[in-house]
Amino acid sequence: MTDRSRRQLLQALAGLGAAGLAGCERGGNKTTTFPFENGTREIVPAGTFPEKAEMILQRTRPPLLETPWSVLGNNVFTPNESFFVRWHLADFPTDIDIDTYRVRVFGHVEAPYELSLQQLMEGFQPIDLAAVNQCSGNSRGRVTPRVPGAQWLDGAMSNAMWTGVPLSQLLAQAKPLPGATHVAFRSQERIVSMFPSRDLYEKYVPFAKANDGEVIVAYGMNGAQMPVLNGSPARLIVPGWYSTYWVKMLSEIEVTTHPGPNLWMADAYKVPNTPNGGMKPGETGVEFVPISAMNPRSFFSNLEDGARLPVGQPFEIRGLAFGGEAALTSVDLSLDGGVSWRPTKLGKDWGKYGFRLWSFTYTPQHAGKTTVIARTTAEKGEEQPMVAAWNPGGFMYNAAPRVSILTG
Numbered sequence: 001m002t003d004r005s006r007r008q009l010l011q012a013l014a015g016l017g018a019a020g021l022a023g024c025e026r027g028g029n030k031t032t033t034f035p036f037e038n039g040t041r042e043i044v045p046a047g048t049f050p051e052k053a054e055m056i057l058q059r060t061r062p063p064l065l066e067t068p069w070s071v072l073g074n075n076v077f078t079p080n081e082s083f084f085v086r087w088h089l090a091d092f093p094t095d096i097d098i099d100t101y102r103v104r105v106f107g108h109v110e111a112p113y114e115l116s117l118q119q120l121m122e123g124f125q126p127i128d129l130a131a132v133n134q135c136s137g138n139s140r141g142r143v144t145p146r147v148p149g150a151q152w153l154d155g156a157m158s159n160a161m162w163t164g165v166p167l168s169q170l171l172a173q174a175k176p177l178p179g180a181t182h183v184a185f186r187s188q189e190r191i192v193s194m195f196p197s198r199d200l201y202e203k204y205v206p207f208a209k210a211n212d213g214e215v216i217v218a219y220g221m222n223g224a225q226m227p228v229l230n231g232s233p234a235r236l237i238v239p240g241w242y243s244t245y246w247v248k249m250l251s252e253i254e255v256t257t258h259p260g261p262n263l264w265m266a267d268a269y270k271v272p273n274t275p276n277g278g279m280k281p282g283e284t285g286v287e288f289v290p291i292s293a294m295n296p297r298s299f300f301s302n303l304e305d306g307a308r309l310p311v312g313q314p315f316e317i318r319g320l321a322f323g324g325e326a327a328l329t330s331v332d333l334s335l336d337g338g339v340s341w342r343p344t345k346l347g348k349d350w351g352k353y354g355f356r357l358w359s360f361t362y363t364p365q366h367a368g369k370t371t372v373i374a375r376t377t378a379e380k381g382e383e384q385p386m387v388a389a390w391n392p393g394g395f396m397y398n399a400a401p402r403v404s405i406l407t408g
C-alpha cells in the first residue's frame with residue numbers, strides 16, 4: 001500500500017462514522033441447499049448487511065455469513081464485500097469512532113503506550129501479506145458423526161492481501177520484559193454479560209509466534225479499508241492459524257507471563273492433542289489443547305457430484321488450495337478413486353499463507369462413473385487425509401474432497 005492510498009484509507013475511515021450498521025433489513029427468499037441434513041440456507045441480497053454482497057445466512061445476531069462458493073472458488077483473493085463474517089457476541093459493533101479509537105500496548109513491558117489509527121498507519125513500516133482467514137469450524141456440516149455448532153459448508157474461509165504493521169515492531173517499542181510468555185489480544189466490542197470474562201472477545205498467542213514478524217495488526221484488506229464486519233479499523237492477522245486468533249476491532253495488546261485462563265482459551269476452541277486433532281467419538285481421557293495451526297486443504301471450483309463430461313473432450317478441472325501453517329508443495333488429482341495420483345498445474349504463488357489456484361486438463365477416455373479426488377500436500381509431507389479426523393467441536397475438518405462424475 002502506498003502512502004497516498006494509506007492517506008485515502010484514513011480519510012475513508014474517518015467518513016465512515018456510525019455507518020448505519022443496525023439496519024439489517026431482511027428481504028428476498030432465495031435459498032441454497034448444502035449437501036447434508038438440514039442443509040437449506042437463506043441467501044440474503046447485497047446490502048442486507050453493511051458493505052456486504054449476497055451472502056449465505058447462517059445466523060443474524062451475531063452475524064454468521066458464509067461466502068457463496070461461486071465467488072470463493074473462482075478468486076485467489078476473496079472480494080471484501082463477499083468475505084465471510086463471524087462474530088461471537090450477540091451485539092455486533094454498529095459504531096466506530098475513528099478519532100477516539102486507540103490500541104493500547106501494555107502489560108509485562110518496560111514502556112507501555114497507546115496508538116491512534118493514524119499513528120499505527122504512519123509511525124511504522126507496514127507490510128502486505130496474503131493469508132487465508134479460516135474459521136476453526138469451517139466445513140463442520142460435513143463432519144460425521146454430526147456435532148453441534150454452526151453447520152458451515154466450505155465458505156467459512158476467505159483470502160485477502162492484508163496491509164498492516166508487524167506486531168514485532170509494536171512489541172519492540174513497548175520493550176517486553178524477560179519472562180514474557182504470551183500476548184493477549186482484546187477487542188473493542190463490549191456487551192453486557194453476567195460473566196465478566198464474556199463481555200469481550202479475548203485471545204492469547206504464545207510470545208514467540210506473536211513476535212515472528214508475520215503476525216500483523218492489519219488496517220487494509222485487498223488494497224481498501226476493511227469492512228466493519230471484518231474488524232475495521234484494525235484486526236490481528238495470525239497467518240497459518242485458525243481465525244479464532246484473528247481478533248477484530250483490536251483495542252488491547254497485553255504482554256503476559258501466562259496463557260490466559262479465560263473462557264476463550266480455557267473452554268472454547270480446544271482440540272485433542274493429536275496430530276490432526278482427531279479422536280474417536282465417545283473416547284475418554286483425551287487431552288485437549290487450544291487449537292492453533294491450520295492443516296492443508298483443497299477444493300474443487302468447477303466440478304460437482306453428478307457432473308457429466310463428454311468422452312474425448314478436454315475439460316479443465318479447476319480448484320483452490322492452501323497449505324495451512326506450512327507451505328503447500330503440491331496439489332494432486334486422482335481420477336480413479338484414489339488408486340493413482342497426478343500433479344495439477346499450480347497458479348501464481350502469492351505467499352505461503354494464501355490461496356493457490358490449481359488446474360488439470362482431463363480428457364475422459366471411456367464412458368462410465370469416475371471418482372475424482374483432490375489432495376494437497378504441504379511441507380514436511382503433511383497430506384490431506386481421505387477421511388477427516390473427528391473431534392466434538394467439529395474443528396480442523398480437512399478431508400480430501402471427492403466428486404462422483406459421469407463420463408460419456
Ligand SMILES: Nc1nc2c(c(=O)[nH]1)N[C@H]1C(S)=C(S)[C@@H](COP(=O)(O)O)O[C@H]1N2
Nearest residue numbers: 084085086087088135187201230244246248
Ligand atoms: N472482536 C472479535 N474478533 C473475532 C471474533 C469475534 O467474535 N470478535 N471471532 C473470531 C472468529 S472465531 C472468527 S472465525 C473470525 C472471523 O473473521 P471475519 O468475520 O473477518 O471473517 O474472527 C475472529 N475474531
Ligand SMILES: [Mo]
Nearest residue numbers: 086135136244
Ligand atoms: Mo471461528
